[in-house]
Amino acid sequence: MIPEYPYDDAATARAVVDDGGTLREWNEGARRLLGYAADEVVGRPAAGLLADPAGPVLPANPSYRVDGLLELRHRDGHTVSVWVLAHHRPAGADGPAHWLVVTPLEDTAPLPDDDPLARTALAQSPCATAVYDERLRLRRFNRAMSLIMGIPEERVRGLRPSEVGGRRESEEIERDMFRVLTTGRADDVRTRVSADVAGRTSAWLFRVAPVVDDGGRVRGVCMTMHDFTEEHLARKRLQLVNEASVRIGSTLDVARTAQELADVCVPALADFVSIELLDGPEDGSDPSPVSLTFPVALRRTAHRSSTPGGPEALTGLGTTRSYPAPSPQAACLATGNTVLAGDPTAALTEWLAEDPVRARRIRALGIHSSMSVPLRARGSTLGVAVLSRFLRPEAFTPDDVLLAEEVTARAAVCIDNARRYSRERETALALQRSLLPQRLPRTAAVEAASRYLPAARAGVGGDWFDVIPLSGMRVAMIVGDVVGHGIRASATMGRLRTAVRTLADIDLTPDELLTHLDDLVLRLSVESGQDGTTGEVGATCLYAVYDPVSRRCTMARAGHPPPVLVPPGGGPARPVDVPAGPPLGLGGLPFEAVQLELPEGTVLGLYTDGLVESRERDPEISQRLLCEALPPPPVTGTAFPHDGTAGADRAHGADTPGGSDSLDAACDRVLHALLPTGGAADDVALLLARTRGLPASQVATWDIPADPSLVAAIRKQVVGQLERWRLTETAFTAELVVSELVTNAIRYGERPIRLRLIHDTSILICEVSDTSPTAPHLRRAKTYDEGGRGLLLVAQLTQRWGTRHTPEGKTIWAEMALLEGW
Incomplete structure (x- = not known):
């Protein structure tokens, strides 16, 4: 919309013609020029106004602006030769695409200048400067402005800023100039305009100042344009790098990190981005350019497109594809340098000749520029990121290459961190699974079921559980938690579990066993320290022994959460009051055991703190939810989807109502009730045991x-x-x-x-x-x-x-x- 302020509409002949050649607007200046009223021409073909109706009314290959002489037919029949300036306006908020056609009607003389030095300085100034009068009609601009506009001053003298520029940005500038004209206060306005048909974006700073006479009256405005495109692009590049540092690497997941890299680059840097990674060698070493053989196999890990549906993706996620030596992907991996592909080179032509499907897709989409950037971190080659352009017309520049290399270098470090974490997690998880009981033993004392879930984000920890048959048909049940995560915690867990089984074989009471285990953890902590100082090995533990003949259970705990007891017959579950005891590894502090009478059919729930400790709720609430999820119903439940489960033999007691299958269902129900959908923040070990009595x-x-x-x-x-x-x-x-x-x-x-x-x-x-x-x-x-x-x-x-x-x-x-x- 043109700003609302007083101006002489008759000073400019202005018309709007849609892309179909129909007149849509006709102002008073146009009536003054050709004699036609608006209702006589609006809605009719604009070609009817030409002196030669067979001539073209619109350019065959329009750019955003054209100018030149037109022979027009006056209403009374004579020919009017007039210079016109036509701006093409794409579709937007003000309607469909159209042409704005203007020509000045008044020969506005330039402002008088009595000082020849000032006149020469204005003409030769490198700053593009234009002067407008009180009606915001152009009076003059200098040579630098003429070069930017591409129009001589005498052709556009008398036009308003919106008519000279013809763009929506020009209307915004005109509003700012009108504000300066009315307030008398200077203003700086930054705006962005498309400088050419190729779509390259330029950034300009418009300085608008009032022109005041000796009496202090505002007689016009002076506008100066400064090109700060380079600064603008540098700021955009810095912004993209900063965004990459924030968005990439939010998780230790390889696929997620690769997708974050693709998301950052589209559409800021490219129209389509694909991330393809090398599968690591079987020996677990890091891939390097020296070890690469061609054709090289790459696995598509992520991609992103500016086009909905991503029609550019020839390879699905998770799919492996081979790239021969002439391909840009293989070339950049071999050299470790970015390969920029524009016009087809000999190598590129050879590669595309071997892959006609890809060649047809490139031609169909109009992909005209691409670059393949190697993903390298810590001397290892991880894969390649391919960036392509087809929507934006400009090709990749050397600055774009530097920007892509900066962003991918940051992403490569994050991908390498995620890859190393995944490798360590898989190793720790395999170690953890091998150290946990693969199947709980069948005993006459208890029926048991168990679950183990590694942490979703923190990694595999040192949680463990066990059921150990003892002499006299008794059984020992244990649940423990080693401080920390990773392979070290899993290995420590394995040592403690072995020690517990050894100590259990000599039939120590629970408090005596925890005392010996405390000494062991203290020694392990000293061994892990430096120069004999105490390390960071620590653990908690709950140990219980149940006798099916006497139906007595003796238990003690070392800094571990108390067990939960469910009486037979489905009564309310409750925590068992067992003295907490100090965590293992402190040394010198006593442990206290308690003895309970457990009727046959009593269910004991032993668990680690990962089940009940959460940032979303208090431990007391988790304890209550745990009690509500018990006792188990006498039906088989749906298996809880988890990773690394080690549980009881499901066939044992499956035909008995309330048997081990119902304990399995109870385990699943407890996990569903207490753990979030995305997994627990810490390891979780759960052991449920229903007691039996010997007649x-x-x-x-x-x-x-x-x-x-x-x-x-x-x-x-x-x-x-x-x-x-x-x-x-x-x-x-x-x-x-x-x-x-x-x-x-x-x-x-x-x-x-x-x-x-x-x-x-x-x-x-x-x-x-x-x-x-x-x-x-x-x-x-x-x-x-x-x-x-x-x-x-x-x-x-x-x-x-x-x-x-x-x-x-x-x-x-x-x-x-x-x-x-x-």
Whole structure:
């Protein structure tokens, strides 16, 4: 819109002609020039105004501006020869594309200049300067302005700024000039205009100042134009580099980082960008130009187009494509330098001849300029970024090449970081999976299910869990968390898990086991430090032992979250009050164990802090959500999608309502309830165990008098009990084992002495307890020794045997496998 201010509309003949050649506007100056009123010509072909109606009314190949002499027909029939200036206006807010045709009607004389030096200075000034009068009609401009406009001063003298420039930007400048004219205050206006048909953008600074006479009256305005295109482009390049540093590398994901590089470059630098990366060597080393062989295989990792749908992409994401030596991609990888392709070179023509599909696509899209930039970081070649132009007409310049190399260099470092992180994460995850139990053991004491999820962003950590069968059909359950992430944390976790299994085999109580584990973590921390100083190894742990005969569970924790208990029958879940204890690795602080009576069917939930600690909610709320997600229903749930799961054997108890399958469903429900969709911020280990009780009918106990002569009677009672259990096939072996263990207890132990037999579907356990803390040792007797062969005989007749210390003394136990079917 032309600004609203008083001006003489008749001073300029102005018409608007659409691209179809129809007149759309006709002002008073045009009526004055040719005599036609607006209603006589608007809506009719403009060719009717030509002296020769057969002549072209519009240029055949229009640029944004044309000028020249036209022979027009006056309303009374005579011919009017007039110089016109025509500006082509593309479609915009003011309507469809059209031509603005103007010509000055008044021969406005230039401003008088009595000083020849001032007149000469204005004419020869390198600054483009124009002077407009009170009506914002051009009075004069200098030679520099004439060169910029491409029009002599005398041709446009008398036109307003919007008529001289003819662009929407010219209307904005005219409004600013009118403001200066009315306020008398100078103004600086920055604007951007397209300087040529090729679409190259120029940036100009317009300085507008009032022209004041000796009396202080504003008589006009003076406008000076300064070209700051180079500064503008430099600022844009700096802005793009800054944007790349902010947007690229927001995650440690290779594909995401490559896509961020493509997004930054389109449309700021190119119309289409593709990122293709080399697959790393099988030995895990970094690819280098020396190791490349041609044709080279590149995997399309990301691309971005200015055109919706991206029709330029011949290769789909994740697809590998081979590039021969003549191709720009292979050439830039081989040399390590950017390859700029404009007019087809011999090598480019050879390559496109071998790939006719690509050649046809390039011609169809009009891709006229491209550059292939190698992605290199820390001396390694990662891939290539290909930037192409087809929408914008200008080719890539050397400055564009420098800018692309700067942006891709920053992106290459981020891609290399992501690649190294991914490689370390995969290694740590493989190590973590190998160190975690691949399948939870089947035990008569508990049914168990578990889950392990590595952190979504921080990397694999040191969370672990385990279920360890102990003597007397007892079972140990453990969940732990090593401080830190990565391979070091996984390796430390493996050492601690091995240590726990070793300590569990000697039947330490939970508080004693944590004390030994604390010493181990302290030693590992010292080993990881420098010059004997303490390192950063630390861990938390929860250790529980459940006895299915007594239905008692003893547990202790070292700085670990407390377990959750769900009573049988579906009662409300609640946290178990276990003394927290210090984290492992502090040294010298005691741990306290608690003992609970757990009815058969009780569910224990053991977990690491990654499950309940979140930035979005308090741990208390997470604890409540965990309790609400339990107990498990007696149905099979939907598997939770996770990475690196190690869980119980799903076939075990699958036919039993409320069996291990329902525990699996409960694990999935807990993870769904507490973890965000994108994954946990920290590792998560979860272990659910439902307790079982051993019926009293499967346990037999005798108090043994300290009389060796009664051993035969005890053997007879044992054989009778085995007959009632229908285990006669094992009676002979059991009789020998019982005889040896009872005899040793009578000879070397202290009263009271107790014998206990426990049997399950696959095992018979013999336990002899006394109050002496001294444990027997297996030794090999010499040829003429009369004793020393008893425990050796027990070790050979049983699956395994051992000694565990109790608060009252010790228990010597031996396990015998039952024949299949018993």
